[in-house]
Amino acid sequence: MTPPLHLSLAGQAVDVLREQVLTGEIAPGSRVNEVEVAQKLGISRGPLREAIRHLASEGLLTLVPHRGAFVPDATPEDVKALFELRTALECAAAELAASRRTDVDLVRLQEVCAESRRNYKAGQPFPYRLDLAFHQSLLDAARSPRIAEQVRLVQQRVVLLRSALEDDPPHQHASLDDHDELVRAIADGDAAKASAVMRRHLSRVCAQMLTSLNH
Amino acid sequence: MTPPLHLSLAGQAVDVLREQVLTGEIAPGSRVNEVEVAQKLGISRGPLREAIRHLASEGLLTLVPHRGAFVPDATPEDVKALFELRTALECAAAELAASRRTDVDLVRLQEVCAESRRNYKAGQPFPYRLDLAFHQSLLDAARSPRIAEQVRLVQQRVVLLRSALEDDPPHQHASLDDHDELVRAIADGDAAKASAVMRRHLSRVCAQMLTSLNH
DNA sequence: ACCCTGTCAACTGTCGACAGTTGGCAGTTC
DNA sequence: GAACTGCCAACTGTCGACAGTTGACAGGGT
Known part of the structure; x- marks a missing residue:
């Protein structure tokens, strides 16, 4: 059997968010609202925050203190x-x-x-x-x-x-x-x-x- | 004045932990206990978890699901x-x-x-x-x-x-x-x-x- | 008309508590 | 004595709630 690659909600959130960012479902320049996305994924803000931080470390999101996460648009x-x-x-x-x-x-x-x-x-x-x-x-x-x-x-x-x-x-x-x-x-x-x-x-x-x- | 580079507790925790890992204060192979370290830093587990995840993304820690974070030793x-x-x-x-x-x-x-x-x-x-x-x-x-x-x-x-x-x-x-x-x-x-x-x-x-x- | 200022809603940063899982230990059986 | 089984403590994963900050808007002054 395939032991599920991501058991944790944070891991699943990473996959879903990465997909949405890469496909442009979340448009470049737009902001990622924690409570909104968390509700949409049916999870709490904790795991979602970890997912956001993870994608930020991959360069798919940029973090602005007290402002949130944004999809970077390219210069x-x-x-x-x-x-x-x-x-x-x-x-x-x-x-x-x-x-x-x-x-x-x-x-x-x-x-x-x-x-x-x-x-x-x-x-x-x-x-x-x-x-x-x-x-x-x-x-x-x-x-x-x-x-x-x-x-x-x-x-x-x-x-x-x-x-x-x-x-x-x-x-x-x-x-x-x-x-x-x-x-x-x-x-x-x-x-x-x-x-x-x-x-x-x-x-x-x-x-x-x-x-x-x-x- | 230098506007403090890291206001957030998570950011400070990243700096402190990175220092401790790089200096060997936290020995390679050893485990990072969330509650213990959080208490030692005087912060909650939330920001500490973010710091741990961040250092893991830099390769300074390796995460094992349900086991925690370890300082990797080199092969x-x-x-x-x-x-x-x-x-x-x-x-x-x-x-x-x-x-x-x-x-x-x-x-x-x-x-x-x-x-x-x-x-x-x-x-x-x-x-x-x-x-x-x-x-x-x-x-x-x-x-x-x-x-x-x-x-x-x-x-x-x-x-x-x-x-x-x-x-x-x-x-x-x-x-x-x-x-x-x-x-x-x-x-x-x-x-x-x-x-x-x-x-x-x-x-x-x-x-x-x-x-x-x-x- | 412009700017400055005080207020406010929205959102992030942080916390404490609960639930689920893991590894180890004691007890039992062969 | 060794191996297996069931229990338990410790820890991670997750949640909901509170506090602090930010940007925007309304109102008054120039």
């Missing part, structure tokens, strides 16, 4: 700083993946790339889910739990900012190429190239995000 | 994974510092190096404080707030593991040389070299930590 500076961090982490992960990958890691990466490309050729939009799957597979191949954990947190914050990134065909095409090239470098065990490609890839994504931020 | 795997993360972050910071540093940044770095060396030549132990000051100055020069924030958290966890790192003269000497070489690379704007030196430096520190972990 260009935030995006740049965030992508500098993401670049540092994922380039390192790409290097590690190039030197540590097993054959099954490689197969997994190639599978994800192939599925993304099938999807794209079929005219369907490149689902963000597959992009996440690619980066996740790369992290698995890197075998560095701490780095993987931090990347997950950063990606989460990126999701929070992501506007209409999915429906820009040129960008999607470039990303697919980047992924393929990344897999080739990792297959060759070329750490330097893997890092360089990742850096270029994230630089492109960051630029795309900055432009879509200015409408 | 070699933890140390390696932690240093992989630290290397990713600080190498990136070194690269950025090499390309973004101002002259005042450079002076600051050189000052810290000079003071460290004076201290060392005077036969005094290389204070950990100066090592932190060096890395902090480097982060200032890198001008990447997110990376700096993450490095701070990782360094904190390293402090938690640090045993007798200060009183090993050969290691101290090597570290001083590393720092000097790093400053030269940053002065030259040589990002690649700065990154490489940082990687070697942290690799050495990690190895030292692993050996001192096995007594």
